[in-house]
Amino acid sequence: MAPDLKSVGIRDVTCGEGVTIVEPANVYGCTLGNGCFVGPFVEIQAGAVIGDRTRVQSHAFICELVTIGADCFVSHGAMFINDSFSAGGPARGDRTKWGHTRIGDRVSIGTNATIMPVSICDDVVIGAGAVVTKDISEPGFYVGNPARLMGGEK
Amino acid sequence: MAPDLKSVGIRDVTCGEGVTIVEPANVYGCTLGNGCFVGPFVEIQAGAVIGDRTRVQSHAFICELVTIGADCFVSHGAMFINDSFSAGGPARGDRTKWGHTRIGDRVSIGTNATIMPVSICDDVVIGAGAVVTKDISEPGFYVGNPARLMGGEK
Amino acid sequence: MAPDLKSVGIRDVTCGEGVTIVEPANVYGCTLGNGCFVGPFVEIQAGAVIGDRTRVQSHAFICELVTIGADCFVSHGAMFINDSFSAGGPARGDRTKWGHTRIGDRVSIGTNATIMPVSICDDVVIGAGAVVTKDISEPGFYVGNPARLMGGEK
Numbered sequence: 001m002a003p004d005l006k007s008v009g010i011r012d013v014t015c016g017e018g019v020t021i022v023e024p025a026n027v028y029g030c031t032l033g034n035g036c037f038v039g040p041f042v043e044i045q046a047g048a049v050i051g052d053r054t055r056v057q058s059h060a061f062i063c064e065l066v067t068i069g070a071d072c073f074v075s076h077g078a079m080f081i082n083d084s085f086s087a088g089g090p091a092r093g094d095r096t097k098w099g100h101t102r103i104g105d106r107v108s109i110g111t112n113a114t115i116m117p118v119s120i121c122d123d124v125v126i127g128a129g130a131v132v133t134k135d136i137s138e139p140g141f142y143v144g145n146p147a148r149l150m151g152g153e154k
Numbered sequence: 155m156a157p158d159l160k161s162v163g164i165r166d167v168t169c170g171e172g173v174t175i176v177e178p179a180n181v182y183g184c185t186l187g188n189g190c191f192v193g194p195f196v197e198i199q200a201g202a203v204i205g206d207r208t209r210v211q212s213h214a215f216i217c218e219l220v221t222i223g224a225d226c227f228v229s230h231g232a233m234f235i236n237d238s239f240s241a242g243g244p245a246r247g248d249r250t251k252w253g254h255t256r257i258g259d260r261v262s263i264g265t266n267a268t269i270m271p272v273s274i275c276d277d278v279v280i281g282a283g284a285v286v287t288k289d290i291s292e293p294g295f296y297v298g299n300p301a302r303l304m305g306g307e308k
Numbered sequence: 309m310a311p312d313l314k315s316v317g318i319r320d321v322t323c324g325e326g327v328t329i330v331e332p333a334n335v336y337g338c339t340l341g342n343g344c345f346v347g348p349f350v351e352i353q354a355g356a357v358i359g360d361r362t363r364v365q366s367h368a369f370i371c372e373l374v375t376i377g378a379d380c381f382v383s384h385g386a387m388f389i390n391d392s393f394s395a396g397g398p399a400r401g402d403r404t405k406w407g408h409t410r411i412g413d414r415v416s417i418g419t420n421a422t423i424m425p426v427s428i429c430d431d432v433v434i435g436a437g438a439v440v441t442k443d444i445s446e447p448g449f450y451v452g453n454p455a456r457l458m459g460g461e462k
Contacts, residue, residue: 001170001171003164003169003186004173004174005175006175008177024194059231077231077266079230079266081265081282089279090229114231146298
């Protein structure tokens with residue numbers, strides 16, 4: 001049978017001044033602050049909120065229930081998660097099983113990093129390829145899978 | 155000189171009922187079961203077989219020689235491999251050096267995870283960012299690079 | 309307000325003979341040698357140089373200041389970095405803080421791998437999901453985050 005074809009697009013986005021989006025991108029129902037940049041091959045889902053001057057680089061994925069502060073940098077291929085398979089598998093649309101993510105200001109998230117449903121305070125740097133599985137409440141440079149404070153205790 | 159430009163598309167796909175694909179996607183020569191969903195910026199190569207109701211999220215890559223069961227979830231940026239560079243480099247089209255991947259039913263593969271040519275049994279969850287390098291024959295939650303059973307021996 | 313929409317494309321690329329690019333791709337201001345292949349959903353930035361017969365697979369990202377040799381293989385979702393957040397955050401366009409990456413000939417970079425600003429010698433294989441944080445001057449198979457020589461000392 002023929003599949004039902006849909007298409008990406010920029011729909012129902014609340015934008016501040018000076019926002020740039022490079023298409024193709026799938027950006028819908030979210031809020032982008034003043035001066036935000038969104039690169040190509042990016043998906044930002046409904047309800048996500050991105051602060052002023054934050055840059056979202058190519059191939060990034062930002063899901064529902066994610067709030068990102070101002071002056072952040074979401075590098076290429078960085079991805080967020082709201083469903084941590086906590087019940088042993090995907091929530092399949094049961095949002096009571098989804099978790100929120102809150103990212104502070106001046107947070108930089110490295111290339112190919114993955115962010116579970118956590119809170120990250122201001123002035124944090126997440127290294128390339130890191131997988132953040134727990135809340136981060138201390139500024140610093142976090143690397144590895146699972147992510148740990150660089151130079152901190154193991 | 156001018157490059158030869160080709161374009162992605164949905165070509166020669168055998169679809170069950172109720173399949174949805176979000177374009178742009180590069181989906182060709184594969185089989186998608188009833189109720190499958192394929193998100194944007196996805197590539198699914200010729201010969202891949204995807205079971206009923208399985209969801210393939212944005213940015214995923216599923217290569218030739220991969221078979222995925224029913225009710226699975228392939229999260230954003232998850233990627234499969236059929237060439238494990240076993241000869242010290244890419245097989246460069248020598249398919250005798252490629253390996254098969256067989257994924258059971260109700261398997262969830264986390265965001266940015268990478269799956270080498272392996273077999274994974276039913277009811278397995280692969281964590282975000284994990285790299286699966288060996289067969290998995292026991293249901294459970296596998297995390298890390300290389301992926302190990304969470305809470306299992308090290 | 310309405311965002312400023314831009315679009316990906318193939319612009320100002322210096323190509324050798326027999327180059328193939330699969331669109332949509334964002335490839336601009338770079339140099340591609342004879343027989344190069346560039347898959348879909350790829351971004352290659354200005355100034356990048358790719359050697360003869362090198363293949364860049366879908367979802368890869370190659371940034372400015374990256375030079376890749378001949379007969380290399382950049383697998384799906386593999387990404388390069390020129391800004392290692394060395395000052396505790398993104399350089400935000402201050403190129404004096406960016407680093408160069410030089411990849412030799414016959415280097416294979418695995419799926420979802422991430423390459424920091426480093427030099428990698430000829431005949432190296434980087435495993436899937438690896439994060440390369442240091443120069444590599446010895447041929448071999450490097451895996452993990454951070455990447456280490458497989459079978460080498462820890």
